[in-house]
Each structure stands twice: as C-alpha cells, then as structure tokens.
Amino acid sequence: MDLFDENPSHQIVPLPVGTALVIPPQPSDIRRGQKAQWVICLFTSRGFGRKVDSYEQIMNHTSAALQDLKEKLIDLRLDGTEPSPKALFSCRFNSGLFAVPWADTREILKEAGLRVTVVVPPEVAVRSP
Numbered sequence: 846m847d848l849f850d851e852n853p854s855h856q857i858v859p860l861p862v863g864t865a866l867v868i869p870p871q872p873s874d875i876r877r878g879q880k881a882q883w884v885i886c887l888f889t890s891r892g893f894g895r896k897v898d899s900y901e902q903i904m905n906h907t908s909a910a911l912q913d914l915k916e917k918l919i920d921l922r923l924d925g926t927e928p929s930p931k932a933l934f935s936c937r938f939n940s941g942l943f944a945v946p947w948a949d950t951r952e953i954l955k956e957a958g959l960r961v962t963v964v965v966p967p968e969v970a971v972r973s974p
Contacts, residue, residue: 865887867884870883883929889903890943894942900945907950912957915959918930932962934964935963
C-alpha cells in the first residue's frame with residue numbers, strides 16, 4: 846500500500862540516516878547464473894551539495910550505520926534461512942559528494958571492525974594511499 850494513496854498529505858518519509866539497508870541477491874539474477882551480489886546502502890547524510898549534513902553529523906551517522914550493518918550481518922548469519930555476504934567491497938564512501946576526507950571515514954570503518962575491501966579507480970590508486 847502506498848502512503849500517498851491512503852492520505853495525500855503524508856508524502857514525507859524521514860530518511861533513515863545512521864542506518865544500513867541490506868539488499869539480498871535477486872532470485873532472477875541467480876537463476877540466470879549471475880554471481881550472487883548483495884547491495885548494502887549506508888545512509889550517512891540527509892542531503893548533498895549545499896544540503897549536506899555537517900562533518901560531525903556525517904561521522905556520527907557513519908558510525909551508527911556501520912554498527913547497524915554489523916548487527917544486520919550477524920542476524921543474517923544467525924538466522925541461517927538464507928546465505929549472508931561472504932565479503933564486503935566498498936567505494937570511498939562519504940569522500941565524494943559529502944567532501945569528507947577518506948582517511949576520516951576509513952578510521953571509523955576500522956573502529957567498526959568490519960573487514961572491507963575498498964575499491965578505487967586505477968588512476969586514484971596510483972595517486973593516493
């Protein structure tokens with residue numbers, strides 16, 4: 846049911862900042878022989894550009910979102926009704942549209958204790974650590 850259909854004045858849904866959304870592989874992809882890819886979205890700012898949250902808010906939201914992700918991954922493993930991700934790969938999130946130095950986000954990622962392979966374009970990998 847669409848909330849708008851029920852009550853047109855309720856069009857605004859608060860963004861889930863500080864949370865993680867874990868999307869499992871789609872059965873149709875697996876049936877076609879595709880690799881079982883999980884997609885994880887971390888909600889770390891309410892906006893971007895001029896509407897981006899402050900650095901402090903983004904860091905707090907990032908920490909909370911990573912903790913939420915850890916809990917969801919643990920729940921998936923304990924539940925056992927479907928497989929859980931075997932490895933985590935990430936871009937340098939927060940560093941693009943949110944203009945947060947990658948080193949700062951990387952530190953929070955380390956503190957969270959998640960094992961993540963960070964993927965960067967080859968031209969970026971040559972220039973920076």
